[in-house]
Amino acid sequence: MFIHSDFPEDLESPPEYFTTWLTPVDSFFVRQHLPRPKVQPTTHSISIGGMVTNKLALSIADLKKLPQYTVPATLECAGNGRGNFRPRIPGLQWTKGAIGNAEWRGPRVKDVLAKAAVTYGATYVDFDGADIGVGKTPDFIRSIPLRKAMHEATLLALDMNGQPLPELHGGPVRLIVPGWDGASWVKWVSTIQVSAQPHEGFYMKTAYKYPKYAVGPGGAAKPEDMEVIEGMAVKSFFAKPSGETKHKLGTPVSLAGVAWGGENRITRVEVSVDAGATWQNAAVSKQDFPFAWRLWNFDFKPTRPGYYTLCCRATDSAGRTQPIEAQWNPSGYLYNAIERIAVLVEA
Amino acid sequence: MAALAADPAVLEKGRAEEKRCVGCHGIRIIHTQRLNRATWDRELTKMVGWGAVIKERDALLEYLVANYGDDKPVPAPARSGDGR
Numbered sequence: 001m002f003i004h005s006d007f008p009e010d011l012e013s014p015p016e017y018f019t020t021w022l023t024p025v026d027s028f029f030v031r032q033h034l035p036r037p038k039v040q041p042t043t044h045s046i047s048i049g050g051m052v053t054n055k056l057a058l059s060i061a062d063l064k065k066l067p068q069y070t071v072p073a074t075l076e077c078a079g080n081g082r083g084n085f086r087p088r089i090p091g092l093q094w095t096k097g098a099i100g101n102a103e104w105r106g107p108r109v110k111d112v113l114a115k116a117a118v119t120y121g122a123t124y125v126d127f128d129g130a131d132i133g134v135g136k137t138p139d140f141i142r143s144i145p146l147r148k149a150m151h152e153a154t155l156l157a158l159d160m161n162g163q164p165l166p167e168l169h170g171g172p173v174r175l176i177v178p179g180w181d182g183a184s185w186v187k188w189v190s191t192i193q194v195s196a197q198p199h200e201g202f203y204m205k206t207a208y209k210y211p212k213y214a215v216g217p218g219g220a221a222k223p224e225d226m227e228v229i230e231g232m233a234v235k236s237f238f239a240k241p242s243g244e245t246k247h248k249l250g251t252p253v254s255l256a257g258v259a260w261g262g263e264n265r266i267t268r269v270e271v272s273v274d275a276g277a278t279w280q281n282a283a284v285s286k287q288d289f290p291f292a293w294r295l296w297n298f299d300f301k302p303t304r305p306g307y308y309t310l311c312c313r314a315t316d317s318a319g320r321t322q323p324i325e326a327q328w329n330p331s332g333y334l335y336n337a338i339e340r341i342a343v344l345v346e347a
Numbered sequence: 348m349a350a351l352a353a354d355p356a357v358l359e360k361g362r363a364e365e366k367r368c369v370g371c372h373g374i375r376i377i378h379t380q381r382l383n384r385a386t387w388d389r390e391l392t393k394m395v396g397w398g399a400v401i402k403e404r405d406a407l408l409e410y411l412v413a414n415y416g417d418d419k420p421v422p423a424p425a426r427s428g429d430g431r
Contacts (some may be wrong), residue, residue, distance in 0.1 A: 001426070001427045002424035002425065002426060002427075003375060003424075003425040003426070003427055004375065004376065004379050005372065005373055005375055005376035005379075006373035006374075006375045006376075007369075007372055007373035008372065008373075010376070011427060012424070014424075014426075083421070087383065087386075087417065088380075088381050088382055088383070088386070088417045089386075090380055090382055090386055090389075090390050092376070092379075093379050093380065093381075093421075095424075134370075134371045134372075134398070135370070135371050135397055135398025135399065136396070136397050136398035137371070137397045137398065138397075
């Protein structure tokens with residue numbers, strides 16, 4: 001894994017791990033804002049309060065008694081690709097591997113909220129994890145709209161790819177918000193508060209916001225023109241080859257990668273072998289779920305030697321597609337520009 | 348300012364100052380940045396707001412710009428040693 005931070009760990013998956021539909025747990029990227037808390041699964045309790053009739057404390061055993069659901073969903077850090085923006089933006093300098101796809105299993109948040117009986121007028125649910133700020137850094141608390149919390153795919157995951165959720169990935173319990181960026185997927189969930197407005201803390205008021213109107217490279221936006229990020233950008237990239245590689249004329253160059261569109265399905269992945277002048281459809285994998293990426297592949301069969309610039313581009317069911325240049329924004333979120341790699345074909 | 352930037356004694360003072368940062372997080376998250384001077388300056392302000400105690404701020408800024416400015420090449424990614 002590429003190490004962006006050693007304490008707490010922030011680890012990026014190298015491109016070669018993106019050739020399988022499910023990302024193995026031990027190759028899955030890791031993002032931690034704050035030092036990892038020590039959580040005892042046997043004694044851990046989630047307290048549920050705020051605008052509810054029944055204030056509750058649920059153990060992991062209590063969560064396991066609720067109906068369990070498995071949802072395949074792609075998890076991407078909102079800052080994935082930040083390292084590509086110019087001018088450069090402070091923060092984790094992810095290239096493209098702050099993403100993975102897994103099968104998450106656990107009870108639905110809506111079933112947990114049903115036990116608490118949400119009262120009339122509630123519109124948001126706040127999630128707080130067991131991690132705490134260091135020094136004067138703010139605690140990581142995030143809110144999602146009630147309508148998203150009530151979605152049948154929004155889970156409190158206890159398992160990841162068929163095994164108990166590891167501590168590194170938020171175990172024993174993390175929030176899964178399919179089709180939305182990782183900022184909402186709160187790890188080590190310890191408190192759930194139902195409310196009528198988003199949480200007032202740093203991680204809702206300041207962080208994870210995107211300019212309503214494009215500001216241009218190095219530009220600034222007024223606070224009132226910043227919006228909370230919901231959903232995900234449409235995006236694709238190459239798993240292989242990567243960077244610049246050499247190939248012999250006569251053998252096909254096998255291209256492969258992943259494509260995703262947040263809450264939208266991927267309807268098309270295209271490849272260009274002439275730096276974007278012309279495009280052809282790539283083959284897309286049979287797995288066609290909302291919220292989970294699709295694998296794509298394409299055999300490039302050059303008939304002449306030379307230096308070729310290859311691109312891939314995804315289109316989703318809402319008609320969104322990728323731009324040539326990603327929209328610069330002060331925090332470096334949602335980078336989704338068309339990726340370019342190069343192959344040198346030699347006779 | 349240019350004379351201050353080039354002074355090895357200042358850079359050494361800045362490098363020593365950097366040790367204060369690892370009370371909250373590892374050193375690598377600093378060394379993977381490549382930022383211009385104004386952005387490094389804003390980052391120091393943000394860190395102080397979050398509890399960092401900085402005594403030699405000018406020297407620290409010079410050290411960061413000299414080593415991790417946005418004109419410096421991007422490092423080859425450090426790889427975890429467990430074969431992943």
